[in-house]
Amino acid sequence: MDKTVLQRPEVFLAFLAGVWIVTAFLVGQIGGWAELAQVYRTTEPFPGRKRTWQCAAMRWFMSYNNCLTVGADARGLYLSIFPLFRIGHPPLLIPWSELSAERQKRWFGEQIELRCARAEAIPLRINLKLAAFLAAASEGAWRVPEGSSAG
Numbered sequence: 001m002d003k004t005v006l007q008r009p010e011v012f013l014a015f016l017a018g019v020w021i022v023t024a025f026l027v028g029q030i031g032g033w034a035e036l037a038q039v040y041r042t043t044e045p046f047p048g049r050k051r052t053w054q055c056a057a058m059r060w061f062m063s064y065n066n067c068l069t070v071g072a073d074a075r076g077l078y079l080s081i082f083p084l085f086r087i088g089h090p091p092l093l094i095p096w097s098e099l100s101a102e103r104q105k106r107w108f109g110e111q112i113e114l115r116c117a118r119a120e121a122i123p124l125r126i127n128l129k130l131a132a133f134l135a136a137a138s139e140g141a142w143r144v145p146e147g148s149s150a151g
Contacts, residue, residue: 031062032122039118042093048073049137057125072137096141
């Protein structure tokens with residue numbers, strides 16, 4: 001008599017791992033991380049100030065909740081994701097000179113929307129507290145935008 005998938009833990013675990021890998025990869029594709037990585041991927045360790053367990057949102061409602069490491073120094077903005085979710089999400093280093101920022105009002109409060117010069121279709125939305133940290137860590141290379149616009 002054949003065993004069901006649930007009676008064969010190795011098959012179930014392989015299936016679960018496959019779903020995990022495909023999901024992580026698709027989130028990177030849909031949200032735009034993969035497009036950013038084509039231009040801003042980094043393989044060097046980041047020496048600047050970092051904060052772990054941060055949140056951000058990208059296009060098409062793809063949110064990275066409490067799984068990002070976000071850093072900044074005079075060179076630029078550093079982004080990486082918790083290792084369990086890293087498939088399809090290599091670390092990024094985006095130079096400040098390539099970033100534009102806009103303060104936006106949303107129904108839940110204000111946020112900062114960042115856009116990259118060579119990947120303008122990909123928004124990166126962060127909260128004001130994280131934006132203030134990035135400004136301080138950037139050694140004066142980046143400032144939180146003033147004012148607001150309707151979102």
